[in-house]
Amino acid sequence: MLWLALYFPHLPLEVITRGRQQAGALAIIEKLGGREQVSRCNSAAQAYGIRPGLALPAALALCTGLSVQRRDRAREQQALHGLAAWAYQFSARISFEPSLLLLEVGASLRLFGGLPTLLAPLQRELEQLGYSVRHAVAPTPMAAGVLARNRPDCQVVMQDGLCEAVAPLPLACLTRARDVRNLIRHIGMDSIGDVLALPRAELARRTGPQLLNLLDRLLGRLPDPRPEWQPPRHFSQTIELLGEIAQTMALMFPARRLMVALCGFLRGQGGGAQRLQWTLRHRDHPPTRFGQGLLDPSRDPDHMLEVLRERIERLQFPAPVVAIDLRVDDWQAFEERSLTLFERPAQADQALLERLSNRLGEQRIRGLRCLADHRPECAWQFCQPGESVVPLSPRGVSQPPWLLPQPRPLRECQGAPQYGGALRLENLPERIEAGWWDGFDITRDYFVAHSPAGERLWVFRDRRAGGWYLHGLFM
Amino acid sequence: MQVVSLDELKRHGALWQGRRGLLTADRLLSSGWTVLDDVLGGGWPRASLAEVLSDAHQGLPLILPLLARLSAGPRWLAWVAPPYVPYAPALVARGVRVERLLLVRDVSAGQRLWAAEQALKSGACSAVLVWPEQVQAAQLRRLQLAAEQGDCPGILFRSLRTVRQGSPAALRLRVRPSPAGLAVEVLKRRGAWGGATCIVPVGRDEDRGGPALVP
Numbered sequence: 001m002l003w004l005a006l007y008f009p010h011l012p013l014e015v016i017t018r019g020r021q022q023a024g025a026l027a028i029i030e031k032l033g034g035r036e037q038v039s040r041c042n043s044a045a046q047a048y049g050i051r052p053g054l055a056l057p058a059a060l061a062l063c064t065g066l067s068v069q070r071r072d073r074a075r076e077q078q079a080l081h082g083l084a085a086w087a088y089q090f091s092a093r094i095s096f097e098p099s100l101l102l103l104e105v106g107a108s109l110r111l112f113g114g115l116p117t118l119l120a121p122l123q124r125e126l127e128q129l130g131y132s133v134r135h136a137v138a139p140t141p142m143a144a145g146v147l148a149r150n151r152p153d154c155q156v157v158m159q160d161g162l163c164e165a166v167a168p169l170p171l172a173c174l175t176r177a178r179d180v181r182n183l184i185r186h187i188g189m190d191s192i193g194d195v196l197a198l199p200r201a202e203l204a205r206r207t208g209p210q211l212l213n214l215l216d217r218l219l220g221r222l223p224d225p226r227p228e229w230q231p232p233r234h235f236s237q238t239i240e241l242l243g244e245i246a247q248t249m250a251l252m253f254p255a256r257r258l259m260v261a262l263c264g265f266l267r268g269q270g271g272g273a274q275r276l277q278w279t280l281r282h283r284d285h286p287p288t289r290f291g292q293g294l295l296d297p298s299r300d301p302d303h304m305l306e307v308l309r310e311r312i313e314r315l316q317f318p319a320p321v322v323a324i325d326l327r328v329d330d331w332q333a334f335e336e337r338s339l340t341l342f343e344r345p346a347q348a349d350q351a352l353l354e355r356l357s358n359r360l361g362e363q364r365i366r367g368l369r370c371l372a373d374h375r376p377e378c379a380w381q382f383c384q385p386g387e388s389v390v391p392l393s394p395r396g397v398s399q400p401p402w403l404l405p406q407p408r409p410l411r412e413c414q415g416a417p418q419y420g421g422a423l424r425l426e427n428l429p430e431r432i433e434a435g436w437w438d439g440f441d442i443t444r445d446y447f448v449a450h451s452p453a454g455e456r457l458w459v460f461r462d463r464r465a466g467g468w469y470l471h472g473l474f475m
Numbered sequence: 476m477q478v479v480s481l482d483e484l485k486r487h488g489a490l491w492q493g494r495r496g497l498l499t500a501d502r503l504l505s506s507g508w509t510v511l512d513d514v515l516g517g518g519w520p521r522a523s524l525a526e527v528l529s530d531a532h533q534g535l536p537l538i539l540p541l542l543a544r545l546s547a548g549p550r551w552l553a554w555v556a557p558p559y560v561p562y563a564p565a566l567v568a569r570g571v572r573v574e575r576l577l578l579v580r581d582v583s584a585g586q587r588l589w590a591a592e593q594a595l596k597s598g599a600c601s602a603v604l605v606w607p608e609q610v611q612a613a614q615l616r617r618l619q620l621a622a623e624q625g626d627c628p629g630i631l632f633r634s635l636r637t638v639r640q641g642s643p644a645a646l647r648l649r650v651r652p653s654p655a656g657l658a659v660e661v662l663k664r665r666g667a668w669g670g671a672t673c674i675v676p677v678g679r680d681e682d683r684g685g686p687a688l689v690p
Contacts, residue, residue: 348599351597352551352577356593359586360590364581364582365579366580367573367578368563368576369563369573369574370567370573379563380562381563382578385551385577385578386574386575397568400562401535401536401561401566402560402561403559403560404559451652454651454653454654455531456652456677473559475533475536475657475677
């Protein structure tokens with residue numbers, strides 16, 4: 001087994017800033033030892049001389065415009081779960097430590113073709129998600145975690161190199177448990193290597209089983225089972241915006257982060273999404289909700305974002321936005337299509353449909369198909385554009401290319417229908433009698449007629465109720 | 476004095492002959508009507524706007540043979556704001572594969588032009604038919620650019636009232652019904668003189684004899 005640890009050192013800060021492209025001086029504060037002090041701060045705050053550990057009043061004295069946020073561990077935990085849902089595409093075995101994800105990658109290495117090809121997209125996407133990461137690889141989960149926190153970028157693939165890699169690390173980084181830490185302080189040894197050099201029986205006699213147990217798990221001499229994380233059934237994530245956003249296009253930045261997270265999640269599930277639900281939260285107004293539809297299941301963030309842009313451009317919202325969330329309740333099986341020369345037109349096809357239906361509404365973008373019925377009203381139907389149909393034998397040869405949505409009654413004069421003057425009827429009528437079985441019963445004689453203005457028209461006489469009607473146009 | 480023969484100039488493309496027109500055969504799409512192709516100098520312009528002006532949305536039969544041919548390809552035939560329902564069985568009978576139709580219905584005047592522009596420049600349409608309400612000259616130019624960009628013919632069906640409005644379209648036709656079919660008058664043709672007329676026998680051949688045969 002091989003474990004990849006992803007450690008997010010700035011998670012407390014990034015859960016707050018990732019909705020914004022730029023943020024002013026910001027400090028995360030925490031109550032430690034009875035006083036409020038800075039626990040993390042961004043680079044803008046560091047420029048004012050603010051450092052972690054500084055008391056809050058001192059920090060505010062250095063920078064009067066400093067925005068201060070209390071550390072929100074629940075949100076960090078939520079963010080970590082969101083990251084796990086995204087990371088599920090790289091590994092099916094995921095577990096957590098504080099600010100850290102552990103992925104078992106031994107099984108997926110062959111699939112990805114080696115560590116470098118696994119790590120490159122992973123790091124790129126984490127950057128798009130708005131997180132900075134330190135990673136390490138080791139044969140045991142505990143070693144991977146310890147290395148990621150203390151010796152980032154360290155990759156130990158074989159069991160043999162493990163002792164050597166962890167030896168220089170301080171002993172205290174093994175655990176946060178207070179009694180073991182006290183014990184470590186009392187035995188007067190600094191590094192893991194020092195302790196490993198001691199005879200094992202002697203160490204067990206002097207320190208008890210706890211430290212030995214930790215070391216054994218670290219080096220893989222004892223099993224270290226971790227609770228396995230299960231991916232959620234639905235995708236639902238929120239980005240809270242630091243402050244408010246009033247401009248629609250500024251929402252594209254956090255929206256893109258959500259999109260990348262969604263697409264990672266969909267890759268993990270082997271699915272594609274077709275229906276995205278967006279909610280924009282406002283401070284004092286009920287939230288604005290809107291849906292985003294795609295014609296084909298997709299998991300391409302750029303494509304989805306393009307469609308969203310069309311949708312969001314004409315969106316009106318009542319107040320500035322303070323948070324944005326994205327929810328996808330169901331997804332469809334997705335077949336990864338390789339981009340070949342011949343598939344490109346089909347994609348342009350879909351892109352046009354999506355652009356039109358997102359701007360104008362799906363019900364306004366229609367296709368057309370024939371139905372097997374002789375009644376002109378029932379011989380066709382609107383449908384989804386491009387829907388393939390069973391070809392019917394051609395029978396509209398003497399019928400017009402234009403049909404009126406409703407037959408229009410024609411005035412009659414001495415038994416002859418009128419349309420800008422008396423109509424001249426062409427030879428024999430086409431009789432259509434059908435529909436007694438479904439209540440829309442017609443008995444009509446259709447004629448091709450010529451108006452005095454020279455137009456060719458399709459008219460019929462209702463044989464049962466009498467009367468003439470215009471139903472189609474040939475020109 | 477150096478003497479250069481005319482033939483030589485022609486061979487080098489240094490001499491342009493007015494009668495032939497600016498649009499060469501590969502920039503034209505045969506209309507499928509022999510008489511119409513004659514007055515159009517070969518057919519509809521391929522990557523440009525054409526306007527069909529009439530009293531009452533007439534002129535669709537002029538392009539049905541072309542639509543039939545284009546519908547064999549994989550791209551859309553977009554109809555933006557058609558004034559009536561395109562009657563599917565009749566279109567099928569004239570050789571049009573209706574599953575390639577993309578109808579944009581019930582949209583405002585501004586949305587029609589936006590949809591037409593998107594369709595024209597997308598590269599996903601083999602032809603775009605538009606029934607706009609009113610179009611400003613600047614909007615026509617946008618559509619013309621979109622047609623060039625997407626290499627797609629755009630056919631605008633407009634009212635005869637707009638005859639006097641200037642237009643960047645490569646082709647403008649006036650159409651009116653006549654007992655023998657549709658009378659077509661060329662008002663403007665890029666690189667040639669207007670004024671040519673013909674009568675396209677719609678409803679004479681294709682309506683009786685099944686799908687029109689297109690070369």
